[in-house]
Every structure is written in C-alpha cells, then in structure tokens.
Amino acid sequence: MRCEVVAIGTELLLGQIVDTNSSWIGEQLAIAGIDSLFQTKVGDNMDRMVATLELALSRSDAVICCGGLGPTQDDITKEAIAKVMGVDLELDDELAARIELMFSSRGRRMPMNNLRQAEVPVGATAIRDPQPGTAPGLICPVTWNGEEKVLYAVPGVPREMQELVLAAIVPDLQRRSGDVSTIFSRTLRTWGESESGLAERLAGRIAVLDGSGNPTLAYNASGIEGIKLRLTAKGADEASAEALVAEEEREIRAILGDLVFGVDDETIEASVLKELRAAGERLGLGRPLTLGLAESLTGGMMGSRVADVPGASDVFRGSIVSYASQVKFDVLDVPEGPVVSLEAASAMAVGAREVLGADVGVAVTGVAGPDEQEGHPAGTVFVAIDLGPLSGEAGPEAFHVPLFGDRLQIRQFTVITAMNALRLKLLGSARDPDPFGSDG
Amino acid sequence: MRCEVVAIGTELLLGQIVDTNSSWIGEQLAIAGIDSLFQTKVGDNMDRMVATLELALSRSDAVICCGGLGPTQDDITKEAIAKVMGVDLELDDELAARIELMFSSRGRRMPMNNLRQAEVPVGATAIRDPQPGTAPGLICPVTWNGEEKVLYAVPGVPREMQELVLAAIVPDLQRRSGDVSTIFSRTLRTWGESESGLAERLAGRIAVLDGSGNPTLAYNASGIEGIKLRLTAKGADEASAEALVAEEEREIRAILGDLVFGVDDETIEASVLKELRAAGERLGLGRPLTLGLAESLTGGMMGSRVADVPGASDVFRGSIVSYASQVKFDVLDVPEGPVVSLEAASAMAVGAREVLGADVGVAVTGVAGPDEQEGHPAGTVFVAIDLGPLSGEAGPEAFHVPLFGDRLQIRQFTVITAMNALRLKLLGSARDPDPFGSDG
DSSP states (O other), X not given: OBXXXXXXXXXXXXXXXXXXXXHHHHHHHHHTTOXXXXXXXXXXXXXXXXXXXXXXXXXXXXXXXXXXXXXXXXXXXXXXXXXXXXXXXXXXXXXXXXXXXXXXXXXXXXXXXXXXGGEXXXXXXXXOOSSTTSOOEEEEEEEETTEEEEEEEEOSSHHHHHHHIIIIIHHHHHHHTTOOOEEEEEEEEEOSSOHHHHHHHTHHHHHHHHHHOSXXXXXXXXXXXXXXXXXXXXXXXXXXXXXXXXXXXXXXXXXXXXXXXXXXXXXXXXXXXXXXXXXXXXXXXXXXXXXXXXXXXXXXXXXXXHHTSTTGGGTEEEEEEEOSHHHHHHHHOOXXXXXXXXXXXXXXXXXXXXXXXXXXXXXXXXXXXXXXBTTBOTTEEEEEEEOGGGGTTOOOEEEEEEOOSSHHHHHHHHHXXXXXXXXXXXXXXXXXXXXXXXXX | OBEEEEEEOHHHHTTSSOOHHHHHHHHHHHHTTOBOOEEEEEOSOHHXXXXXXXXXXXXXXXXXXXXXXXXXXXXXXXXXXXXXXXOOEEEOHHHHHHHHHHHHHTTOOOOGGGGGGGEEETTOEEEOOSSTTSOOEEEEEEEETTEEEEEEEEOSSHHHHHHHIIIIIHHHHHHHXXXXXXXXXXXXXXXXXXXXXXXXXXXXXXXXXXXXXXXXXXXXXOGGGOEEEEEEEEESSHHHHHHHHHHHHHHHHHHHGGGEXXXXXXXXXXXXXXXXXXXXXXXXXXXXXXXXXEESTTTTHHHHHHHTSTTGGGTEEEEEEEOSHHHHHHHHOOOSSOSSSHHHHHHHHHHHHHHTTOSEEEEEEEOOSSSOBTTBOTTEEEEXXXXXXXXXXXXXXXXXXXXXXXXXXXXXXXXXXXXXXXXHHHTTOOSOSOTTOOOO
C-alpha cells in the first residue's frame, strides 16, 4: 500500500508557511506501515493541482490532499478532485444544515459562499469532524487505469487535519490494504546516553524484535529533547497492541533504568515536578517538596520551562535570575570571588533555597559565550543542588559539566542537565549526572 | 524563469525531520522574482530521484536539489544528477586537496569514503563554501529537450545551504534569466497595530508602490513576533537597490513612527537594550541604564529573552521570578493582598529595581491559565514600570492588558507587551502601550 501526500497552497511555495502537515502525516503513515514515497507542494492553480494529483495516482494507491478546503475562491481542492474523478460537485444536505445551524446558533447570518463547504464530488463521502464549523474531510474513491484507488482531502489547519487523519483516514487506508490490525505506539524519552550507547545496551532486545517484527523499535535523536525510543505494535485490537508495547516497555525499562525520564510528550521538567511530589509523599510531609532556582547564564529559561508545566504552582516557588555578579553577592549571599565556579554554584543553590523558602535549591552558573569569562571558555557550566536540612549534614552538591554548541544550545543543555541531575538525586540514582563524562 | 525545489532524504518522508529548507528557498526565489511552482520531497532511492529530477526539468528551467551530498553510501544526489545529465563522476583535484588538508590540519587520517565528497559530474562546477570541511554545492548545466537548463545541488544542513543559495545560486539564476538587476530586501518589524490597521495607515504609500512596482511591500503577520513589513527593491547594483529601499523606509517610518521597533532580525528585547543604552547616554551617566525584572506568570521567560541578546550584561541585572505569592511578599516587599492587580505589579516593579540594584524595574503579574486566579480569567495581566529616582516624584506606572490565547501565548504576549511598554516609555512616546485597547 502506497500513499502520497500533496500539500496545497501558494503560501507554502512562497515560504510564508512551513509545511509541517506533510511531515506529520508521513510519520503517521510510517507508524501504520504504509509506504509514502513522494510528497509534493503545489500552489492554488487548477491545472497544476490536477496534474499533480494525476501523477500521484499513477504511482501510488492513495493520495492525501492537505489544504484548499476553505470557503474562499482560491480554495479549489474539491473542484480539482472532482475533475480528476470526472464527476461534478453536489450539495450534501446534511453538511449544509450543519453549517447553517452553526451560524444561526451564534445569531449570525451565513454568507452564501460558506455553502461551498457543503459541496462534495459525486461519489465521495464527507468525513464529519466532531467540531462543528470546521471544514469536513473527504474520502473520494476513484478508478484509475482499471485499479480502485482513493483520494482523501483534509483541511490545512493542523489540529483539524490531525483529527481527521487519525480518526478516519489511517483506518480507511488500513482497511483498503486488507490490514485489519490496530496500531499502538508509545515513545520512551531518555537522557544521559548517546544513540550508539543506547543501541549497545539494547542489542539483545533489538535482536529479539528484529526476529519477531512486532513490536518494532525506532530511535529518534532530537537534540535538547534527548533521544526518543518509539515502540510500535500491531494487534487485532487496540488492547492487544497496547499489551505488546507494554510488555516490551518493561523489558527496555529493566535495561535502561533511570535513563528513561518520560513517556510520549512528558518533558524532563514535568518529570522533576512528579518526583518532587513523590518525594514529599515518601517523606510524609503531606505536600510536595518545593523548588527554588538560581540562574545565571540561563537568564530565567529554567524557571520558564518549569512554570510551563500546567499545575507547577504546588512545587515551584520561583527563581532568582542573578545575571550580574553583584546580584549573586547581594541577593543570594554568594561570597565575593569567581562566579564561574563550583563554590559559586553551591552558594547560589543554598541562597535560592533560603531566599525563596523552598525545600530544594538548584543553581546554574557558567559561560554561554560567545566570549569567555573569568578565563573559562564558552560551555563551562557548573550545576549545584542543595537539599538543606533534608540532606542532613551533607550540604550542597555541585558538579562541572563541559557543554558544546552555540549560545542558545549551551543554555538549553544547561537547563536539561540541571533538571536531570535533580531527577537522579530524587530517585537516589548513582548515575553520573554529566552525560558527557565530566572532569569536575 | 521557473525554478523547482527537490528535497532529498527518506527521513523527510518519514516525518523525522521537517523540511524547512524548501520553504526558505521558496522565499528567496520569490524575493528574487523567480517563479517556483512545485516542491517535491523524495527518498534516498536512485530511480525515484532520477524520475523526480527529470519531471522537474520537463516543467521548469532550473531545479535546486537539497540534501544527499554527505560522505555516506545513502547520499546519492550527485550520482542521480550525473545520470540525468548522462555523464560520469570525476574527481575534482582541488576539492580533494581541500578535504585532505582539513583532516591533516586536525591531525586526523581521512577515511577514504570522504573523497566521494570531491567527486563532481563531468561538466558541473563546484561551488566552494568558504567554510572548509563542508560539502560543496554544484552547478550542473544540462540540455533538456534542446533547451539549456540547470540543476543545482546544495547540502541539507540549513546554514550551509543558505550560504550557497544566497552567494551563488540566486545570482546564477538571475544571470541565466537575463535579469542583471540586484535585489535588496529589508524587513521593518512593528508592534501595536493590526495588519488591516497598518494597511489603512499605509494606503497612500501602497498606491504609490503599486504604481511604480519597485520597491514592493509585503506583509507578514507572525504572531508573537509582530507584523513584519518587507521592502524589496531591484536595482542595477546593490547600492542603488538599497537606496530605493532606504528612501521608501523613510516614508514608511514617517507614517508609522514608533510602531516600528526593529529591522530584519532585531527582537523587541534587543531594541529595549539599545534604548536603555541611549537613555544612559542622554542622561550623561557614562553608562547604560540598567534593568531589573520581576516576573510571576512568565516564570522567567522575560529574563531569558533579554539574556538571549548577545552583550546583554551591560544592561541586564537579573530577574526575580516570584511565582509563589509569598515570594512576592518576602523578596519583593509586595504588600500582602491580591497579587493579580495594578498595585501588586507596581510594588513588584519597585521591588525588582531595589533588590536588583537597577535603574529601571519592569514587572508582570497575571493569569496564564487555564484556571482562573483571584476571580480573574486567564489572560488578565498587569504590567508595571518603575524608573525610581529618574522619574522624580512620579512613582511606578502600571496598566492592565487583557490577553487571549493559550497558556504559552499569554506568557509570550505578556513579555512583548511589557518590553514594548518600556521601549515606548524610553522613547517618550504618548502611544497607549496596550495594542488591544486596554480598559485598565
């Protein structure tokens, strides 16, 4: 089964909008085991759209057209599809009634050209989006050189497109391909090991998976988001596919341990908040451990990322962004002296905890570049964690981490390294918090 | 002159990487007045690459191939181009020497397959990147159905691709199209007026420009980056094109005044830092005015964006991220009471200035959502600016701004609204700092 994607819109060719829809659809097709060999962008031009759709039909079994379904005159995807099918457009009465109801329920008069959205090519089926007022998708069967093929149309708005592709188009493609199985996919997110290092640790599992072919395991190195491992299984129904994934997830987690920090869209900050809540529970406090930050080179990025997690306010107290050295001395009570150092990081962590009234203090200081500072090159970063009274007499722990990249990358890696170090500490992990092998 | 873009790489079809290169190239072609009617993505497969290049040549005068130039076995763009040209590959001795030198100068032995990067199709010209060690681009003239056409190849790494397209490919395309003119383009960045509002203000200029056709003016609404106005002129040489743009820029600035905050890649934070330096100069301080922030709902995002401007350290002291109310009371000396209020914002601005030892304090407090707080819905935001002794007896100024969108958008608009309010204050502007028409 081969399916192409055609993205429609002159604004895509002019670079006014980046076509992320095709990439997303390509990923879903890959997960579902459907080959996708070409993706094309074409402008809002009837002849070129028809030529592009006909070429796609000549080399694939199915084509997904994305965009050009709106109510304005330059939205001509349906007309182009009807031309390829050799049919006319007709009004779908139920769709028309839905659209009229949407306007009247808001007390508005419907502009007549909105009825264009209720027209479908003869022989096509509208996919009704659960959201009223959005453009419906289309399933358009077509006979091409004696073969039964299919054209799909979805709106260009990513959220609407994604709903229709997952709910209707991928299942329809699977049915047509004679594949009655259901796909389930889960991503394990890791931090602290390279792609080749993970492959080495998982060599045994990879051999087993290569043998069975179900589930499958794919890597996706995504820089500051760590390395993602995607497990995908096919089953007779969703429950059995999910069970296969869950079983393999247990095997992989048993090998990787705390290298795995989250699942699917979970960020490392979200995982830290979860561990702070769990630690408060474990200590019998009846509340989460609270977190205070002190930031230098990151300028507030660490706080911003923590605050970005919905519901962070039960844990997150705040952050002292001490960009100027004098602010470190005055507000955080850091002893005067070099500020790119283990000692300064430790004092900042203690200061953050005390000034912000938090249980846990985390601090970062270092050189984002491009210029060096206090004789240290860009990428010299120190991280410290202070648990205050919770650590007994131990006091703050600090470590050096040498980072690489441009100014933004160094700041991003600093945030993730610090958050991961705190996560490991809360888990009681013995793992070195510096994934690059620190000398500090 | 028609030029297509072909992006090469199986990872693009699988959605592992979003193809931003084609969009960027499409934009450059549009600026240069070259039509681009199709963009195609194809995997690392010889037959499909050759078919795609041949189709592109059949309907366009030029084709830019992006990606597949690396040293590994699945990088076969050059082989595919040679096949389309009907020629062999040959070693370019100068390129080979450059690559060997790059390895030897780092004391490393060159793996033999790196020499593949020095091969070019017979009859093609290598475009030498000024950076040693990167893959060269290619200009490959080809006769197609009796017409002289051209294939270009560039690496998929965005920075390398962009250099080669701007320095060699766009000028080569213009020369081939018989267009001896040079293009110059400048973007004016605005904040505080809608797209239709700008169009209304500029109606007179737009009529003049539509009449002359040179320079041209294009809008680009980019959400949190404000609305961009791109001026593009053609001239006999760069100086005359730039002069045309500069002349029109003066006309537009005379109409828009302080709605324009920056040029090209300049952010609103960078513009604020510039104005703080200018104000220090104006006041005869011999140093910039320094800036201290207090943030609640933004969690550190405002500080992070300010610190992201290279060289911010002469101005930026730091930020007190007082996410918890108690931190506002304890660290910033905000009077106990409602924290989503004009009064709390004012006290936070004064506190930030005093605690951080800055000349200017800026504070934001409000509700990012999704839940309401103190009875205020998500999007209720208060901004305050305090100039301390510099304002005489005036004290802090605060205003309410109602914002819309999701949690992230509300936080981003909060940062920009606050930075823009400070910019307007430093400019002595009488403009309302709330672009949406505040009631506060």
